[in-house]
Amino acid sequence: MKSLKKLIISALTVILVMSAFTYYGCSTKKGSTGPIVGDDAPSKVYVPPGKYDEFYGFFSGGFSGQLAVYGLPTGRLFRVIPVFSQDPEKGYGYSEESKPMLMTSQGFIPWDDAHHPELSMTNGTPDGRWIFINGNNTPRVARIDLKTFRTAEIIEIPNSAGNHSSPFTSENSEYVVAGTRFSVPVGNKDVSIDSYKENFKGVVSFIKVDPSSGKMNIAFQLMTPPYDYDLSHAGKGPSHDWFFFSCYNSEQSNSLMEVNASQKDKDFIMAVNWKKAEEFLAQGKAKDMASTYYHNTYDEGTHTATSEILTSTKILDPKDCPGMIYYMPCPKSPHGVDVDPSGEYIVGGGKLSTVIPVFSFSKMLKAIEEKQIDGEMDGIPVLKYEAVIGGEVQKPGLGPLHTEFDGKGYAYTSMFVSSEVVKWKLGTWEVVDRAPSYYSVGHIMIPGGDSKTPWGKYLFVLNKITKDRFLPTGPELPQSCQLYDISGDKMQLLLDFPTIGEPHYAQAIPADLIMKNSQKTFKLDDNKNAYVTRNEKEARVERKGNEVHVYGTMIRSHFTPDNIEGIKLGDEVYFHLTNLEQDWDIPHGFAVFGNENSELLIMPGETQTIKWIPKNVGVIPFYCTDFCSALHQEMQGYIRVHPKDANVQLTFSTGSKPN
Amino acid sequence: MKKITKIIIISISVLMIAAFFLPTWDISLEAPQYPEGLGMQIWLNKITGDLGTINGLNHYIGMKKIEPDSIKELTIMPFILGFLILAGIIVGALGKKKLLTLWVILFVLLGIAGGVDFYMWEYDYGHDLDPTAAIIIPGMSYQPPLIGSEQLLNFVAHSYPAEGGIILIAAGIISLLALGYEATFNKTKTKKEYEKKDVKHSFISSFIHHGLVHHKP
Numbered sequence: 001m002k003s004l005k006k007l008i009i010s011a012l013t014v015i016l017v018m019s020a021f022t023y024y025g026c027s028t029k030k031g032s033t034g035p036i037v038g039d040d041a042p043s044k045v046y047v048p049p050g051k052y053d054e055f056y057g058f059f060s061g062g063f064s065g066q067l068a069v070y071g072l073p074t075g076r077l078f079r080v081i082p083v084f085s086q087d088p089e090k091g092y093g094y095s096e097e098s099k100p101m102l103m104t105s106q107g108f109i110p111w112d113d114a115h116h117p118e119l120s121m122t123n124g125t126p127d128g129r130w131i132f133i134n135g136n137n138t139p140r141v142a143r144i145d146l147k148t149f150r151t152a153e154i155i156e157i158p159n160s161a162g163n164h165s166s167p168f169t170s171e172n173s174e175y176v177v178a179g180t181r182f183s184v185p186v187g188n189k190d191v192s193i194d195s196y197k198e199n200f201k202g203v204v205s206f207i208k209v210d211p212s213s214g215k216m217n218i219a220f221q222l223m224t225p226p227y228d229y230d231l232s233h234a235g236k237g238p239s240h241d242w243f244f245f246s247c248y249n250s251e252q253s254n255s256l257m258e259v260n261a262s263q264k265d266k267d268f269i270m271a272v273n274w275k276k277a278e279e280f281l282a283q284g285k286a287k288d289m290a291s292t293y294y295h296n297t298y299d300e301g302t303h304t305a306t307s308e309i310l311t312s313t314k315i316l317d318p319k320d321c322p323g324m325i326y327y328m329p330c331p332k333s334p335h336g337v338d339v340d341p342s343g344e345y346i347v348g349g350g351k352l353s354t355v356i357p358v359f360s361f362s363k364m365l366k367a368i369e370e371k372q373i374d375g376e377m378d379g380i381p382v383l384k385y386e387a388v389i390g391g392e393v394q395k396p397g398l399g400p401l402h403t404e405f406d407g408k409g410y411a412y413t414s415m416f417v418s419s420e421v422v423k424w425k426l427g428t429w430e431v432v433d434r435a436p437s438y439y440s441v442g443h444i445m446i447p448g449g450d451s452k453t454p455w456g457k458y459l460f461v462l463n464k465i466t467k468d469r470f471l472p473t474g475p476e477l478p479q480s481c482q483l484y485d486i487s488g489d490k491m492q493l494l495l496d497f498p499t500i501g502e503p504h505y506a507q508a509i510p511a512d513l514i515m516k517n518s519q520k521t522f523k524l525d526d527n528k529n530a531y532v533t534r535n536e537k538e539a540r541v542e543r544k545g546n547e548v549h550v551y552g553t554m555i556r557s558h559f560t561p562d563n564i565e566g567i568k569l570g571d572e573v574y575f576h577l578t579n580l581e582q583d584w585d586i587p588h589g590f591a592v593f594g595n596e597n598s599e600l601l602i603m604p605g606e607t608q609t610i611k612w613i614p615k616n617v618g619v620i621p622f623y624c625t626d627f628c629s630a631l632h633q634e635m636q637g638y639i640r641v642h643p644k645d646a647n648v649q650l651t652f653s654t655g656s657k658p659n
Numbered sequence: 660m661k662k663i664t665k666i667i668i669i670s671i672s673v674l675m676i677a678a679f680f681l682p683t684w685d686i687s688l689e690a691p692q693y694p695e696g697l698g699m700q701i702w703l704n705k706i707t708g709d710l711g712t713i714n715g716l717n718h719y720i721g722m723k724k725i726e727p728d729s730i731k732e733l734t735i736m737p738f739i740l741g742f743l744i745l746a747g748i749i750v751g752a753l754g755k756k757k758l759l760t761l762w763v764i765l766f767v768l769l770g771i772a773g774g775v776d777f778y779m780w781e782y783d784y785g786h787d788l789d790p791t792a793a794i795i796i797p798g799m800s801y802q803p804p805l806i807g808s809e810q811l812l813n814f815v816a817h818s819y820p821a822e823g824g825i826i827l828i829a830a831g832i833i834s835l836l837a838l839g840y841e842a843t844f845n846k847t848k849t850k851k852e853y854e855k856k857d858v859k860h861s862f863i864s865s866f867i868h869h870g871l872v873h874h875k876p
């Protein structure tokens with residue numbers, strides 16, 4: 001009996017314990033782990049229907065090659081701007097007009113790895129005119145016009161092999177920089193990879209930006225030692241004349257770099273006095289170097305891109321330019337190099353460092369003056385660490401990467417390895433708060449957080465690992481962004497939202513600086529496209545040998561012409577389509593059955609061209625892809641394709657009246 | 660005419676010059692898809708606003724295109740108003756009450772004629788519809804109101820005088836009031852005028868009479 005009682009008791013115990021586990025299991029199944037979000041969090045990220053977000057957010061797409069535009073703080077995705085990658089949705093990189101945008105000295109490169117967006121600035125404050133973004137893979141810098149939210153210009157960076165420390169700009173966007181991530185034997189030399197130290201160089205480019213048009217041109221390039229230039233930021237206020245670049249691989253290794261480039265205690269932050277560089281350039285110290293590179297511009301008047309092929313750059317060698325460049329030793333393999341709003345402090349993000357080193361600009365000037373120099377590298381003096389360091393943040397966490405500022409005396413540094421953001425005080429270097437990231441944060445962003453005037457209300461945390469944060473979507477997950485409220489003493493988690501591609505950095509700006517300038521339509525009267533058709537009477541089809549040019553119009557809800565006969569196998573058909581609408585938000589799409597190209601999405605008043613090569617005899621339909629009106633489904637037409645040797649004339653019509 | 664009446668008539672005539680530089684009538688359309696608004700402004704000599712969009716939308720119901728070049732009123736109206744203004748200034752300067760009466764009547768008649776013409780123009784656009792139009796609703800016509808608001812399919816059409824129109828209407832009302840004022844408070848002068856006329860009349864008649872007398876053998 002006793003043993004039976006024991007058995008019953010132990011059975012009951014097991015059941016109890018099991019149900020407790022079951023209960024626990026149920027309660028955690030609903031979401032991933034994380035801190036409790038405050039009761040007021042929902043209201044802080046809620047924007048009622050019909051109301052607008054407070055900020056525009058621009059998040060790079062990383063390997064998507066594009067730039068995403070979000071409303072903040074809601075995290076609502078508004079638009080993906082095609083920049084370096086073809087976009088069949090909009091016809092970008094497929095239409096005849098936009099194809100030249102993706103031309104490079106390597107040919108048509110329909111993709112890139114877009115890392116860092118950077119808003120144009122006036123007096124150190126984002127002005128909402130343009131946003132720049134780098135292409136890391138095939139070195140390029142793009143400028144996007146924020147009136148149209150379209151890529152206006154792409155310039156290729158010659159003598160560079162991975163455009164990572166880019167496209168950071170000086171206080172009035174006088175310059176956009178582009179430092180190479182890979183050092184290479186400049187000039188495509190056929191040399192042994194082992195001859196790295198002798199033959200390889202790191203080239204850092206300075207792109208001048210026209211203050212009124214935004215047009216970019218490479219003013220000069222610096223030929224520097226073969227390190228890997230990682231990130232950059234311009235000085236501000238007292239440090240206005242300077243740019244700072246982080247670099248790793250001061251070991252100058254060329255293989256198994258995760259080990260070989262992590263040996264030295266300190267790498268460098270390179271300080272470049274660009275005003276001095278301008279002086280040396282004016283003195284004729286630069287050498288011309290033959291370099292072929294493309295400069296592509298998109299004209300909103302002709303709705304057409306053109307490519308210019310440039311053949312030379314001006315190279316400044318630090319050996320000929322004393323006082324132009326200094327190295328500051330920085331522990332250890334630094335990533336971020338971030339200048340505080342005052343322009344005095346330069347924060348290095350040593351990935352493998354146990355401290356966050358903060359350099360003092362005034363001490364740097366003093367060290368230069370007092371010649372506190374500890375050797376040199378290829379003619380570049382290395383300043384003494386003790387002479388330039390302003391302070392060190394002790395025990396910040398593991399893997400400090402990147403720092404932004406709130407304009408209230410605090411800095412926020414991302415910690416990749418310990419997966420958190422650390423808030424610390426400038427001047428006292430004490431850590432005052434820390435908040436987890438989900439998971440492994442890369443860059444962070446505070447609106448205006450790298451400028452002179454941060455709008456220090458929100459912190460956006462761009463994570464590299466997502467895992468269980470959202471509903472699973474198979475092996476491939478979106479990247480996740482966390483939003484923290486930083487208006488109080490403690491960081492408060494408000495929201496998680498997924499992002500496109502892999503954002504490596506982001507920018508944000510108060511909405512009113514941009515929305516007032518946002519263009520609604522293109523004026524048909526101002527359309528200077530070579531193939532514009534201004535009204536239906538001018539619509540026509542013309543043959544030039546085996547090229548057939550369709551000058552067509554689109555208006556709700558028909559194409560003119562919509563019946564075309566007389567096209568033969570072997571013809572190349574160019575559809576030049578003009579959207580005659582002048583009404584806000586009435587684009588028309590255009591798609592042809594079996595076109596190996598993409599569709600077109602044409603804005604009111606715009607002309608775009610798509611090429612189509614018919615492959616079969618028969619009657620081929622085309623239609624509008626954008627639901628434009630109640631009779632959108634009726635917005636369609638036919639093209640008759642005849643055999644190659646058919647003796648036929650081109651005819652075209654709309655409605656019952658054949659032309 | 661009293662001095663104050665002269666001043667008023669000249670002032671409103673001069674004020675009406677502003678109607679050349681301001682829209683006369685405003686037709687605005689409201690629909691869920693047009694939060695930014697949609698409308699057209701009718702001036703003396705032109706039509707501005709979202710004409711292209713309105714024409715584009717109207718083609719679904721088979722309405723004729725509104726083409727300012729083919730609307731003859733837009734070439735006549737500036738001359739009519741110019742004449743009215745010039746006449747007003749002259750009437751004010753001469754100060755003849757009879758001329759004032761004539762001018763006010765002309766003004767009011769032209770105003771009514773303008774309204775009738777506008778109504779007929781609206782009627783024509785609203786009723787003369789293409790029988791092959793995509794949208795045909797039996798019994799439905801699309802005439803916007805002369806003045807006021809009306810629901811036309813998904814649109815609410817509002818038709819009201821614009822700044823120039825308000826000035827013209829106000830000028831018309833003031834001119835009527837001025838005439839009324841003259842009729843009520845300027846009777847003595849009227850009498851005098853009549854007397855003057857009577858004197859003249861008697862003088863002439865006496866002259867004729869005399870003549871007749873003289874010539875009579």
